[in-house]
Amino acid sequence: MTQAPKLLAPDDRHPPCCHFVPPAHWMNDPNGFYQWESTYHLFYQYNPYTASHNAIHWGHVSDADLVHWRHLPVALAPEAGKPDADGCWSGCMADDNGVPTIIYSGHHNGIQRPCLATSADGLLSWCKHPGNLIIAAPLAELDLVGFRDHCFWREDDG
Numbered sequence: 001m002t003q004a005p006k007l008l009a010p011d012d013r014h015p016p017c018c019h020f021v022p023p024a025h026w027m028n029d030p031n032g033f034y035q036w037e038s039t040y041h042l043f044y045q046y047n048p049y050t051a052s053h054n055a056i057h058w059g060h061v062s063d064a065d066l067v068h069w070r071h072l073p074v075a076l077a078p079e080a081g082k083p084d085a086d087g088c089w090s091g092c093m094a095d096d097n098g099v100p101t102i103i104y105s106g107h108h109n110g111i112q113r114p115c116l117a118t119s120a121d122g123l124l125s126w127c128k129h130p131g132n133l134i135i136a137a138p139l140a141e142l143d144l145v146g147f148r149d150h151c152f153w154r155e156d157d158g
Contacts, residue, residue, distance in 0.1 A: 025048060025051045027045065031045065031093075044060075057074045059071075078107075082115070094153070099119075100118060114150040116129040
């Protein structure tokens with residue numbers, strides 16, 4: 001069992017009693033909220049180093065009753081030289097024929113692109129797809145400012 005990180009404000013007289021809070025620093029959008037088997041998993045944008053919106057990781061907690069959250073290892077972290085070198089931003093999780101799968105926005109040099117990661121150990125660790133980026137960039141003449149917040153679903157057999 002993974003221990004919860006030490007809270008930076010252990011003497012907080014007014015902590016939320018039923019809402020999840022990160023162990024420290026920056027928390028932003030929830031991502032990939034999912035029930036896997038009998039456990040709920042919440043992934044969220046997280047900077048484990050400072051209270052600023054950069055170097056975004058995917059924090060991860062789980063719970064059976066949506067009240068007693070257990071901190072798990074960070075699910076996704078930026079990797080130097082990769083499409084997510086400047087952050088792993090918004091996305092979602094789904095069950096791809098029994099394989100927990102995350103699609104998320106990788107950020108690098110101001111460019112956002114879809115990346116993919118899977119888990120083979122019950123959502124405790126994640127392996128980024130070696131072929132990231134998984135979808136080619138939009139046409140340059142479209143002059144898009146953003147290409148992020150990806151999601152996916154299954155329809156029929158595809």
